[in-house]
Amino acid sequence: MIGVFLDESADDVREWAEGISFPVLLDRDHLLADLYAVSNVPTVVWIDTDGSIARPNSAEVGTDMFKDFTGVTPDEHMQQVRDWVREGVLPDDADYEVDDLSADEIDARLAFRLATHSRRAGNEARASHWFAAAGELAPMDFTIRRAAMPLQGVDPFGEAFFELFGAWREAGSPYHGVPRG
C-alpha cells in the first residue's frame, strides 16, 4: 500500500498517518489529481506487478465514517483486495474505464496550482482569486472545492462541506472512477 495525501504540508498529514506502517507521501501540488484524474478522496487504484492498473479509481474507504457516503463497508473492500492479492481474482467492476478530465477540470487544476503558489508566497488576494476561479471551473471536484477550504480558513467538515456535498449529490454524484451504487 502507498498512501498519498493531497495536502499542503506534512503537519496536516502527520496525525492521520500515525500508526501507518506503509509509505505515506505528500502531494501538495495535487499531481495525482492530474495524472490519475483523482477528483475526490479516498480514491484507491490497484496496480499489478507489471505496472498495469488492475482496478482503476474507486472511492473505497478505510474508516467507517465514510461508509454512509459511499455505501461500501471497509470490510468488503479489504476482502476484495485479499482475493486479488492471494488469488488474482478481480471484482466485476475492475475493467471500468475512468472518464478523462474535461478541459475545464484540467484548467481548474492549473488554477488551483496558481492559488497554492500565491498562498505560499504570502499573496492571499491572488490566492483567493485563483481558488475562486478553480472552483468555478470544476464545482463538483472535491480536490478543488474541498481541498481549498482549509487553505482559506474554512472548516472542510463544516457547513461549506455539507453544502458542497448536497450539490454534488443533486448533480448525480459525479466521480472519476468506478461508480458506487
Place this chain on the structure above:
Amino acid sequence: MPGLNVLTVDAVSEIDAEVVAGRVLTSVAGVSASLGWDLKPEGLCRGDVCVPVRDDAGIVDGDHVDLGGVAELLGMASLLDEEAAVLAISAPAADRRAALKGRVAPDFTLPDLDGNLHSLEEFKDRKRLLIAFASW
C-alpha cells in the same frame, strides 16, 4: 526580459520571459530550463525522443518561443497569472490517457513526511494499492 516563474508537475523554475498579448515568449534556453525539452532543428527533443515541430505551428517568432505553444505540442495545458508573472503547466495528457485508457500506471515521484523522495517505480514487481487521501 524580466523573470517569470514556471510551475510544472516536477519543479518550479524562473526564466527570462516577456508576456505579449497573453502569450509567454522566452528563449530556447528558457524552454529547456522550464520544461526540460530542447528546441532543435529536428524538433522538440528530450533524451532519445524528438517531437517534430511544423513551421506553421506558430511557436517560434525570431528569437522568441511561445512557451504555452510548446507545452501544448507536448500535450500539456497551461494557465498564466500575468499579474504575478507565473505560468502553471499540467502533466502531459498522454500520461493520463495511458492510465485511464491504456491502464498503465504512470510513475510519479513525491516526498514522504520526512522530505525523502519516493517513486511508484520503487515498488515495482509487487501488487500495489495506491490510496489517494487527504486531511480534508
